[in-house]
Amino acid sequence: MQKEAAIREPLILGHKTYHDVTEDVCRPIEDKAPKMWYILFGIALVIGLYGVGSILYLLGTGIGVWGLNKTIGWAWDITNFVWWVGIGHAGTLISAVLLLFRQKWRMAINRSAEAMTIFAVFMAGTFPLIHMGRLWVGYWVMPIPNQFGSLWVNFNSPLLWDVFAISTYLSVSLVFWYIGLIPDFATIRDRAKKPLARKMYGILSFGWSGRAKHWNRFELVSLVLAGLATPLVFSVHSIVSFDFATSVIPGWHTTIFPPYFVAGAVFSGFAMVQTLLLIMRKAMGLEAYIHTKHVEYMNIVIMVTGSIVGTAYITELFISWYSGVEYESYAFINRATGPYWWAYWSMMTCNVISPQLMWIRSLRRSLLFTFFISIVVNIGMWFERYVIIVTSIHRDYIPAAWSMHFPSHIDIAVYIGTIGLFFVFFLLFARYFPVLALNEVKTILKGSGQSYKESPDYHKHH
Amino acid sequence: MSDKVLYVMYDDDEVLKNSAKQLVAKGVKISEVFSPFPIHGIDPIIGVKNTRLGIMAFLYGLTGLTLATVGMRFFMIVDWPMNIGGKPNFSYLENMLAFVPITFEFTVMCAAHGMAITYLLRNKTLPGMPAQNPDPRTTDDKFVMEIRLSENHKVTEAELDGMLQEIGYLELDKKEIK
Numbered sequence: 046m047q048k049e050a051a052i053r054e055p056l057i058l059g060h061k062t063y064h065d066v067t068e069d070v071c072r073p074i075e076d077k078a079p080k081m082w083y084i085l086f087g088i089a090l091v092i093g094l095y096g097v098g099s100i101l102y103l104l105g106t107g108i109g110v111w112g113l114n115k116t117i118g119w120a121w122d123i124t125n126f127v128w129w130v131g132i133g134h135a136g137t138l139i140s141a142v143l144l145l146f147r148q149k150w151r152m153a154i155n156r157s158a159e160a161m162t163i164f165a166v167f168m169a170g171t172f173p174l175i176h177m178g179r180l181w182v183g184y185w186v187m188p189i190p191n192q193f194g195s196l197w198v199n200f201n202s203p204l205l206w207d208v209f210a211i212s213t214y215l216s217v218s219l220v221f222w223y224i225g226l227i228p229d230f231a232t233i234r235d236r237a238k239k240p241l242a243r244k245m246y247g248i249l250s251f252g253w254s255g256r257a258k259h260w261n262r263f264e265l266v267s268l269v270l271a272g273l274a275t276p277l278v279f280s281v282h283s284i285v286s287f288d289f290a291t292s293v294i295p296g297w298h299t300t301i302f303p304p305y306f307v308a309g310a311v312f313s314g315f316a317m318v319q320t321l322l323l324i325m326r327k328a329m330g331l332e333a334y335i336h337t338k339h340v341e342y343m344n345i346v347i348m349v350t351g352s353i354v355g356t357a358y359i360t361e362l363f364i365s366w367y368s369g370v371e372y373e374s375y376a377f378i379n380r381a382t383g384p385y386w387w388a389y390w391s392m393m394t395c396n397v398i399s400p401q402l403m404w405i406r407s408l409r410r411s412l413l414f415t416f417f418i419s420i421v422v423n424i425g426m427w428f429e430r431y432v433i434i435v436t437s438i439h440r441d442y443i444p445a446a447w448s449m450h451f452p453s454h455i456d457i458a459v460y461i462g463t464i465g466l467f468f469v470f471f472l473l474f475a476r477y478f479p480v481l482a483l484n485e486v487k488t489i490l491k492g493s494g495q496s497y498k499e500s501p502d503y504h505k506h507h
Numbered sequence: 508m509s510d511k512v513l514y515v516m517y518d519d520d521e522v523l524k525n526s527a528k529q530l531v532a533k534g535v536k537i538s539e540v541f542s543p544f545p546i547h548g549i550d551p552i553i554g555v556k557n558t559r560l561g562i563m564a565f566l567y568g569l570t571g572l573t574l575a576t577v578g579m580r581f582f583m584i585v586d587w588p589m590n591i592g593g594k595p596n597f598s599y600l601e602n603m604l605a606f607v608p609i610t611f612e613f614t615v616m617c618a619a620h621g622m623a624i625t626y627l628l629r630n631k632t633l634p635g636m637p638a639q640n641p642d643p644r645t646t647d648d649k650f651v652m653e654i655r656l657s658e659n660h661k662v663t664e665a666e667l668d669g670m671l672q673e674i675g676y677l678e679l680d681k682k683e684i685k
């Protein structure tokens with residue numbers, strides 16, 4: 046059993062026993078869903094289906110239904126892709142990087158953050174697939190022998206790197222998540238009273254029995270997967286940034302893109318985790334496990350990564366002027382003062398100023414304020430991608446080709462639709478899956494539970 | 508051969524660990540421990556060796572690295588050398604930098620999935636497998652030691668009962684296995 050300093054706030058509040066942890070996590074799954082769940086699920090489903098309909102219309106008609114033109118060939122599609130991939134960075138960061146750093150507070154949030162990651166990457170993956178127009182030939186991105194002669198995909202292209210990066214990230218995150226879920230499914234299986242539930246959770250739990258040797262393997266597999274997933278998290282968004290950074294477009298051709306994108310991704314990912322968890326902890330009665338201290342820790346991450354992002358914005362701006370390259374300087378002056386000034390300044394306000402407020406302790410411990418900022422950050426991060434993508438290409442080298450981007454109805458519907466689908470997945474997860482890594486939480490109960498920390502025996506040796 | 512199995516239940520991981528220590532000191536072999544979460548330090552007591560899955564992960568990673576290198580060399584250098592802007596791909600080394608991202612991703616993919624699949628196969632935990640824990644409460648808050656008489660020739664059942672009485676337990680369950 047691991048002890049921690051008495052001065053640290055306990056991670057599990059109240060007087061919980063091992064059984065209480067099981068009860069608290071399993072009860073929402075076993076009880077009937079509250080009415081609010083059905084209402085939210087209904088709304089999310091309608092929005093999601095509208096998005097699916099729009100995607101089908103797009104596939105039937107062609108990507109001309111988006112508001113693209115010959116100057117602006119990439120707009121909301123790639124903006125949404127990068128936005129979702131960015132959001133999908135928090136889960137694996139929490140479960141992998143924080144595992145390597147032995148941050149115990151991750152245990153209460155890693156399960157739902159990883160679920161969010163996986164669903165966000167699903168949504169992200171939709172955009173490159175549908176932007177092909179002909180979805181049914183999507184498998185052409187794979188290097189498979191074909192009837193067109195010895196024709197292969199271009200391994201020099203960052204777009205192909207992206208294919209490998211995203212598919213690796215998605216599948217490895219999924220495996221990491223599921224391996225952690227197996228013992229928790231076994232707990233639900235062994236409690237289930239209804240035969241159907243017992244059967245379903247029996248299948249999902251793969252016959253897990255909790256043998257000592259299995260736990261030994263489990264711990265090593267978690268550690269090695271964390272070791273593998275940590276560079277993966279950083280590589281994925283670096284590669285996404287290469288989509289832009291390796292091009293020759295002023296405003297994209299920037300060497301600081303990889304670290305700046307990774308920081309931005311973590312920034313937006315944690316904001317989304319805050320948005321979801323602040324509601325979930327309340328709705329599912331998990332206040333004892335996910336409390337102010339967890340929120341504060343996450344706000345500190347938001348503050349740090351937000352500061353990195355802010356520094357990157359200012360560095361970019363300075364270097365564009367300092368480089369003496371006319372086109373480069375123009376790209377940035379145009380961002381701030383051109384027709385898209387409103388997008389640039391929204392981005393600056395949301396991403397540079399708002400995270401700095403987290404220096405104030407009372408603000409970063411305020412749940413209401415955190416919820417507000419988490420939404421602001423995600424709006425800001427959407428604008429960041431929009432600013433980088435659209436403002437850099439809407440002014441071509443030839444003024445005759447200058448253009449503006451106006452999203453079409455389908456642009457908006459597909460984007461909003463992915464948000465709907467994301468919530469459909471997340472609500473299903475919250476209803477049927479253990480939202481907290483309950484068996485992992487039990488391992489810190491004695492080390493960091495309030496009743497144990499306050500007991501007089503805590504600082505005695507056994 | 509018929510066998511008798513003793514399932515000794517505890518409600519605390521530390522208590523189980525202490526009991527296991529005392530039993531092992533008296534020459535009792537504990538076949539298995541079932542617990543809702545990993546009990547740190549139990550493995551050396553009951554003689555569970557450390558897993559070698561880490562080595563497997565490394566080997567799978569090495570396989571991925573090799574496959575990616577061989578594959579990309581074949582696609583880009585041998586089979587269809589592309590001439591981009593008058594800069595042809597003469598050799599793998601000259602073009603290697605562009606292959607780093609995919610080499611890395613593929614290595615990670617093979618290592619992670621290879622290890623995960625091996626883990627599930629070695630554990631015999633696969634979809635639809637039946638649960639083998641002796642009591643459903645062992646995935647909640649109970650901890651169970653399994654002692655098989657066939658593996659303990661030095662002590663009789665009565666002696667074992669005596670030891671357990673002395674050490675203490677929460678519940679004791681005996682089962683005949685044919």
